Amino acid sequence: MFKKILIANRGEIAVRIIRACKEMGITSVAVYTEADSKSLHVALADEKYCIGKAESKTSYLNQELIISVALLSKAEAIHPGYGFLSENADFAKLCQKNNIVFIGPNPESMKLFSNKSKLKEIITKTGIKVIPGTVVIKTIDEAEKAASAIGYPLMLKACEGGGGRGIRLIFNASMLKASFDEATREALQAFANGDLYIEKYISPARHIEFQILADENKNVVCLGERDCSIQRKNQKLIEESPSPAISETKRLEMMELITKAIKEIGYIGAGTLEFLLDSNGDFWFMEMNLRLQVEHGVTEMLTGFDIVKWQIRIASGMKLDFTQKDIKIKGCAIECRINAKSCGTTHLLNVPGGPSVRFDTFIVTGYTMTPYYDSLLGKLIVFAKTREESLRKLRASLCELVIEGVETNRGEQLQIVLDDKFSNGSYDLTFMNNR
Amino acid sequence: MNLFLYPNNQLEEGGRPSQLLEQQNQIVKTCPNCRREVNKDKGVCFCGYHFRISARERISLICDANSFHELFTGLKSKDPLSFPLYKEKLKSVEQISGEEEGVVCGKAKIGRQNCCIFAMEPNFLMGSMGTIVGEKITLLFEYATKNHLPIIGVTLSGGARMHEGLLSLMQMAKTSMAVKYHSDAGLLYIALLADPTTGGVTASFAMEADIIIAEPGATVGFAGKRVIEQTTRRTLPEKFQKAEFVLEHGFIDLIIERSNLRKVLTSLLRMHRGE
Numbered sequence: 001m002f003k004k005i006l007i008a009n010r011g012e013i014a015v016r017i018i019r020a021c022k023e024m025g026i027t028s029v030a031v032y033t034e035a036d037s038k039s040l041h042v043a044l045a046d047e048k049y050c051i052g053k054a055e056s057k058t059s060y061l062n063q064e065l066i067i068s069v070a071l072l073s074k075a076e077a078i079h080p081g082y083g084f085l086s087e088n089a090d091f092a093k094l095c096q097k098n099n100i101v102f103i104g105p106n107p108e109s110m111k112l113f114s115n116k117s118k119l120k121e122i123i124t125k126t127g128i129k130v131i132p133g134t135v136v137i138k139t140i141d142e143a144e145k146a147a148s149a150i151g152y153p154l155m156l157k158a159c160e161g162g163g164g165r166g167i168r169l170i171f172n173a174s175m176l177k178a179s180f181d182e183a184t185r186e187a188l189q190a191f192a193n194g195d196l197y198i199e200k201y202i203s204p205a206r207h208i209e210f211q212i213l214a215d216e217n218k219n220v221v222c223l224g225e226r227d228c229s230i231q232r233k234n235q236k237l238i239e240e241s242p243s244p245a246i247s248e249t250k251r252l253e254m255m256e257l258i259t260k261a262i263k264e265i266g267y268i269g270a271g272t273l274e275f276l277l278d279s280n281g282d283f284w285f286m287e288m289n290l291r292l293q294v295e296h297g298v299t300e301m302l303t304g305f306d307i308v309k310w311q312i313r314i315a316s317g318m319k320l321d322f323t324q325k326d327i328k329i330k331g332c333a334i335e336c337r338i339n340a341k342s343c344g345t346t347h348l349l350n351v352p353g354g355p356s357v358r359f360d361t362f363i364v365t366g367y368t369m370t371p372y373y374d375s376l377l378g379k380l381i382v383f384a385k386t387r388e389e390s391l392r393k394l395r396a397s398l399c400e401l402v403i404e405g406v407e408t409n410r411g412e413q414l415q416i417v418l419d420d421k422f423s424n425g426s427y428d429l430t431f432m433n434n435r
Numbered sequence: 436m437n438l439f440l441y442p443n444n445q446l447e448e449g450g451r452p453s454q455l456l457e458q459q460n461q462i463v464k465t466c467p468n469c470r471r472e473v474n475k476d477k478g479v480c481f482c483g484y485h486f487r488i489s490a491r492e493r494i495s496l497i498c499d500a501n502s503f504h505e506l507f508t509g510l511k512s513k514d515p516l517s518f519p520l521y522k523e524k525l526k527s528v529e530q531i532s533g534e535e536e537g538v539v540c541g542k543a544k545i546g547r548q549n550c551c552i553f554a555m556e557p558n559f560l561m562g563s564m565g566t567i568v569g570e571k572i573t574l575l576f577e578y579a580t581k582n583h584l585p586i587i588g589v590t591l592s593g594g595a596r597m598h599e600g601l602l603s604l605m606q607m608a609k610t611s612m613a614v615k616y617h618s619d620a621g622l623l624y625i626a627l628l629a630d631p632t633t634g635g636v637t638a639s640f641a642m643e644a645d646i647i648i649a650e651p652g653a654t655v656g657f658a659g660k661r662v663i664e665q666t667t668r669r670t671l672p673e674k675f676q677k678a679e680f681v682l683e684h685g686f687i688d689l690i691i692e693r694s695n696l697r698k699v700l701t702s703l704l705r706m707h708r709g710e
Binding site: 002316 | 449
């Protein structure tokens with residue numbers, strides 16, 4: 001096992017990883033910027049290094065700097081969390097070169113799977129249904145030809161896109177013509193790769209993702225799914241597991257299909273396969289996330305398996321000590337993301353508690369919310385035996401959460417949880433737009 | 436901001452050893468004695484030269500695996516005299532050595548026998564004795580006296596820490612008192628003098644042990660050789676202040692090679708228990 005791990009991230013996920021390290025007896029090394037010096041992850045870590053001013057480009061995204069800190073502090077591995085360098089194959093390669101373990105997939109499979117159109121080719125071969133679409137399209141003529149074959153409406157997506165960015169909804173041929181060049185430019189700027197592809201637009205649909213863990217010995221388990229259909233502008237707000245829209249037999253069928261596929265493609269580490277579930281009950285594969293997800297806690301609360309610890313164990317070469325049979329999908333876990341709507345200093349913080357209530361955050365009383373990083377303040381996750389009980393618990397916990405000094409979306413989240421459509425589980429991706 | 440306590444969880448077992456650490460252990464060093472290249476993790480050259488090793492390496496070399504439990508952590512030096520650049524110096528040596536202070540104390544098992552152990556850290560201002568080093572060693576002797584435990588002390592020091600002036604010198608008296616109380620209780624104290632053991636440390640707890648062992652070739656003395664030569668205007672013998680020379684003149688009892696150390700300490704502890 002690694003004696004020391006560097007956490008190349010900030011915020012609640014850095015705190016989450018440090019907690020796992022503390023339980024496992026691993027020394028944790030935090031990196032932070034001047035803007036984050038009063039953050040909880042800095043206070044909790046065993047060793048801490050300031051890596052610059054607030055701007056993430058020169059700090060949390062500075063690969064050489066982070067490697068230098070790891071070498072200086074003699075950290076054996078780097079956990080990238082999510083965002084920042086977590087899906088950067090070059091960074092994983094740089095770690096490998098310096099004999100530091102990157103906690104995630106190896107750089108080769110990262111390079112291969114992060115290209116969405118290539119990944120789809122691979123996944124199609126495993127028998128999973130993939131959203132009808134194209135491989136990389138280079139010219140507008142190619143795009144028009146492909147579009148008429150698939151049929152409108154459709155989505156124009158960037159090959160290297162992610163996190164809801166680089167996606168355009170296209171209704172007709174003239175719109176495609178107008179958007180194509182603009183989308184190429186934008187993708188080039190945002191992801192340093194202007195490649196685009198076309199995908200059928202499926203609506204109404206639900207966003208369902210399956211969590212997997214795979215070790216080096218080709219043991220693969222699927223830890224069930226998460227329903228992430230409550231989204232605003234492609235940003236997830238509420239996630240739950242299991243999804244109220246999937247029957248038990250369908251779930252088992254999908255889980256079997258997915259574990260088989262992951263074994264075939266030889267992926268190692270924690271990962272998430274994202275699907276759209278259409279109104280006929282069919283799953284269409286969209287993409288795969290090669291990292292820890294923000295909403296991993298939902299699956300942890302439901303199944304009782306610690307995904308972060310297993311990421312670390314897998315990276316150090318350990319085998320999974322459980323099989324698919326040990327995974328019980330019983331009860332219901334729901335997560336509400338608490339986002340900041342303004343900057344400011346928290347002068348009062350009350351965190352909800354009680355049985356099976358979890359609040360993952362990095363803020364403490366006196367923390368100043370800055371505009372430099374994303375707006376996620378914390379994740380409120382509850383678990384109960386039934387969905388109804390979970391909803392009640394979530395409502396009560398949301399009311400108990402107090403963050404004074406920073407404006408939050410607590411009230412809006414409560415309204416969503418109180419909504420009939422959400423309560424009876426019959427929502428889809430259009431939920432937020434129809435409100 | 437040090438609000439949190441340490442959970443002291445043992446490291447989980449399993450997985451493969453890290454390549455980074457293996458690579459760092461394989462760093463080759465040139466032996467200053469015979470000029471041959473030596474693998475650093477061996478710690479001893481073919482010619483018998485003993486490289487300096489850190490306090491924790493020393494502890495893991497002497498004690499039974501996973502038996503060391505550190506005591507008196509979280510004590511850090513202040514800058515009572517506002518000595519120029521002392522604070523900065525402390526910060527940088529803390530990073531270099533990975534230790535909070537110049538000595539690591541704790542209880543452990545050697546050959547399955549309970550004992551207390553302290554080891555001084557060469558990478559922390561050459562193990563110099565300031566107020567905290569003195570305090571930690573005193574605390575350890577008091578702890579050992581209370582719990583009827585023998586003490587193994589690895590001394591490695593340039594002497595009293597000049598940055599803390601008279602306060603450092605006071606540690607000589609303080610630690611000596613604690614050694615005396617420990618001795619009066621009929622308990623065993625074995626000192627292992629590593630290279631170098633000099634100045635205020637030699638003049639206090641290093642030379643007060645019941646059994647004084649030295650590592651081969653270690654420098655053991657009070658004032659430095661050059662200082663004595665310049666003051667007395669006399670040339671001193673070549674091996675002056677080397678462990679072998681000091682043994683010949685009756686100041687130490689034994690010279691033990693690093694590889695035999697655990698065996699010798701185990702039997703000494705056993706003999707003292709009357710087994």
